[in-house]
Amino acid sequence: MPPSEPLASVLRVTTVSLREVFHGRRGFFLAAMLAAEFGGAMQGLAYATVLPVVARELDGFGLFGATLASGPIASVLMLSVTSAVLARVRPVQVLAIATVGYVVGALMTALASAMIWVLAGTVVRGVAGGLIAGFGVGVIGALFDERERPRVFGLYAMIWLVPSLVGPLLNAGITEWVGWRWALAWPAVLVVSARIAMGRYVDLVPWDRSRELAHPGPGLLTALGLAAGAAGSAAPAPWGPVLLGGGILASAVGTVVFLERTLAHRPLLRLFAPFTLVCAAFFGLYEVLSVIMLEGLGRTLVWSSAAVTGSLFAWALVGLKPRPHARPDVVVVGSVLILAGLAVITSAVLALEGTAAPVSVVAGGTIAGVGMGLAYPVLSSSLFDVPDSPRASTIGAASAFAETAGMAWAALVAGGIFRRAPRRRGGAARAGCSARAARARRGGGRGALCAPQGPRFSRSGSRGPRRPGLRARRGRRDAPRAP
Numbered sequence: 489m490p491p492s493e494p495l496a497s498v499l500r501v502t503t504v505s506l507r508e509v510f511h512g513r514r515g516f517f518l519a520a521m522l523a524a525e526f527g528g529a530m531q532g533l534a535y536a537t538v539l540p541v542v543a544r545e546l547d548g549f550g551l552f553g554a555t556l557a558s559g560p561i562a563s564v565l566m567l568s569v570t571s572a573v574l575a576r577v578r579p580v581q582v583l584a585i586a587t588v589g590y591v592v593g594a595l596m597t598a599l600a601s602a603m604i605w606v607l608a609g610t611v612v613r614g615v616a617g618g619l620i621a622g623f624g625v626g627v628i629g630a631l632f633d634e635r636e637r638p639r640v641f642g643l644y645a646m647i648w649l650v651p652s653l654v655g656p657l658l659n660a661g662i663t664e665w666v667g668w669r670w671a672l673a674w675p676a677v678l679v680v681s682a683r684i685a686m687g688r689y690v691d692l693v694p695w696d697r698s699r700e701l702a703h704p705g706p707g708l709l710t711a712l713g714l715a716a717g718a719a720g721s722a723a724p725a726p727w728g729p730v731l732l733g734g735g736i737l738a739s740a741v742g743t744v745v746f747l748e749r750t751l752a753h754r755p756l757l758r759l760f761a762p763f764t765l766v767c768a769a770f771f772g773l774y775e776v777l778s779v780i781m782l783e784g785l786g787r788t789l790v791w792s793s794a795a796v797t798g799s800l801f802a803w804a805l806v807g808l809k810p811r812p813h814a815r816p817d818v819v820v821v822g823s824v825l826i827l828a829g830l831a832v833i834t835s836a837v838l839a840l841e842g843t844a845a846p847v848s849v850v851a852g853g854t855i856a857g858v859g860m861g862l863a864y865p866v867l868s869s870s871l872f873d874v875p876d877s878p879r880a881s882t883i884g885a886a887s888a889f890a891e892t893a894g895m896a897w898a899a900l901v902a903g904g905i906f907r908r909a910p911r912r913r914g915g916a917a918r919a920g921c922s923a924r925a926a927r928a929r930r931g932g933g934r935g936a937l938c939a940p941q942g943p944r945f946s947r948s949g950s951r952g953p954r955r956p957g958l959r960a961r962r963g964r965r966d967a968p969r970a971p
Contacts (some may be wrong), residue, residue, distance in 0.1 A: 504639045514631055517689035518640065520682050521624060525647045527678030528617075531594070533655030538668040539606075545668070548603020555607045557718040560896045561711045562614025563621065568707020570622035571885035575700035579693040582623050587683045589616030591676040591851060598673040618888070626884025629872035630694050637869035638810035645861065652800050700882065701851075705895045706746035710893050712727055713738030736901055750886050756874045762808060764820065764890040768784060769862045770828050771891070772898020773833070774799060777853055781846060784837055788944045789845045791906045798852035799860075806861025812869065826878025829856025 493601055512519060539556070545548045574582060589612055596609030632640050645745045664890040715733025777799065781792040811818050832852030836845045871883050 497563055503731075504636050506639075509632065509636050509639055509643075511950050513689050514692055517627075517631070517686060517692055520685035520689065521627070522643060523681055524682035524686065527675050527682055528563050529648050529651035529674035530655050530659075531672075531679060532669045533651055534659040534662075535597075535610075537656050537659040538663045538671045541663060541668045542600070542606055542672075543603060546600065546603045546606065548606065551592070551603045551607050551953075553718065553722055555603065555610055557715065558607055559610045559614035559617070559656055560892060561714050561718075562611045563618035563892050563903060564709045564714065564889065564896070566615045566618030567622055567885055567889040568704050568710070569702040570619055570888070571750060571882040572700050572702035573619065574626060574881035574885060575698040575879070576624060579623070579627075579695050580690045583683060583687055583690055586616045586623065587617070587680060590683075591680060592616075594673065596677045596876075598669045598676075599622060612806075617928065618892070621888040621892070622881070622885030624884070625868075625880035625888050626879075627693055628886055631692060631881035634869065634873050637872060638812050638865040641865040641868045642807040642810050645804045645864070648799060649804040653797065655882050657671055684959035695881075698814075698879070700879075703746055703749045706742045706749060707889070708741045708742075710742030710746065713742055714893075714896050714900060721900065732900075736897065739893065739897050739900070743890065743897065746893075747886060747890060750882065751818060751878060753874070753877050756871070756877045756883070757873065759867070759871055760886070762823065763871060763887065764894040766819075766823060766826065766860070767891045768894035768898035769801075770803075770864075771895035772902055773826075773830060773853070773856055774897065775899035777849070779832075780833065780837060781849055785845050785849065787846045791850070795846075795853045796848045799857035802854045802857030803860045803864070805864050806858050807863075809864035810869075811862070812866045818862040818866055822859040822861070822866075825859025825862065827855045827859075829853060829859065844861060878961045923971065 505661065509515065533555045539552070543552045543555075548555075556964075577585070591608045593613030593616060596612060598608050598609075600606045628637060628640050659671045662674065705787060713735045715735070716731050717739065720733070720735055722728070722733025736906065743764070746765075747757060751757055751760065774796070778792045781787045781795050785791075829852040832855060833849050836848035836852065840848055871887055872880060877883060
């Protein structure tokens with residue numbers, strides 16, 4: 489018996505094949521974007537893996553925390569004006585500017601003769617990453633309809649799986665074989681090649697010039713709040729907690745005000761609220777998972793890798809086939825699972841002993857990953873489905889801002905709590921971290937506790953979650969011992 493018309497409509501909406509999203513010139517453009525995302529993932533993982541080696545060789549541990557925090561802060565600043573840039577500059581020019589900025593930043597880092605140049609290169613890459621992130625999300629909203637977008641956003645999660653599994657080991661091996669400069673430089677070849685391929689099809693992106701207003705004030709407040717919180721996370725009392733609390737409050741206020749001024753659309757803002765909170769909860773957890781396992785529980789890198797990989801694998805696997813019209817609502821179910829994963833991890837840190845504690849952290853990360861796989865593709869796609877909402881480029885830039893700022897804010901909160909909470913005896917030592925290296929890792933904002941990890945997504949190879957595990961291993965070997 490054939491399905492009723494409403495049921496048939498639902499089935500048509502929820503079954504989008506890979507062949508459909510990769511069809512024609514639009515499909516080639518999507519493939520090039522995913523290839524750039526893959527290259528950006530490898531770049532970020534290389535950065536995470538070898539930065540302690542760079543700091544040791546350049547005698548730059550004093551700038552270690554600032555370097556980790558500078559990329560996300562620069563991205564937030566750029567994203568606060570990205571929608572205005574996208575409204576005035578043609579897509580092909582945006583792609584060229586972002587690519588040139590990325591290359592300049594990568595070269596500054598790879599050729600650095602002092603740590604200050606690594607910091608400067610990170611800032612340049614962060615600015616370029618903010619521009620391409622807003623551009624990429626807007627492109628997805630403009631080129632794919634409400635049926636296809638959840639599938640496309642799910643593909644971005646899947647792209648990160650292979651780099652997160654093999655990237656740290658590969659880049660560590662390159663560092664040992666030919667040095668850290670090559671480990672930082674080689675992924676740029678992947679990114680630039682993919683961006684060139686994107687340039688062949690970028691004319692598909694609809695564009696018309698407009699005079700959209702920029703809102704740098706709230707973005708600056710958010711960035712300054714993140715910077716102040718990062719500084720306060722590492723500073724001693726009494727000013728450390730004051731800076732941390734003030735930074736957390738200022739960055740939260742700046743994010744809310746920016747979204748209200750940029751979107752000026754009440755129904756759309758009601759969707760952005762759960763989107764920002766979901767990103768903050770999951771990506772903030774992802775940022776500190778490794779440090780919870782290594783320093784909080786005093787476990788080995790094997791346990792840390794299991795926790796990080798479990799959460800990412802669950803997210804990628806579940807998100808590959810989104811279910812936007814499933815019942816019960818996948819956004820509600822996913823949000824509940826993320827909170828449940830956070831509760832399991834918190835209970836493991838506070839109440840459990842022995843092997844049960846790390847096993848529970850791995851389980852909690854996996855549960856949260858399942859929730860993210862359910863909620864994230866559907867939430868990301870729904871932002872473009874509201875009637876009478878702003879143009880796709882504006883929504884794309886706003887969602888990238890919300891994702892980056894929310895992730896940084898949550899990592900700052902978790903990092904501040906972890907920084908001052910009593911830890912189990914032997915945690916940092918058994919993680920292989922010297923006291924000086926551990927203090928340096930706690931000196932930044934987003935990514936200060938774990939290596940800088942991006943939204944999970946750069947939408948074309950700029951930022952996204954990065955696996956921090958091997959950085960602790962490099963720190964054990966290369967960081968100077970504390971007196």
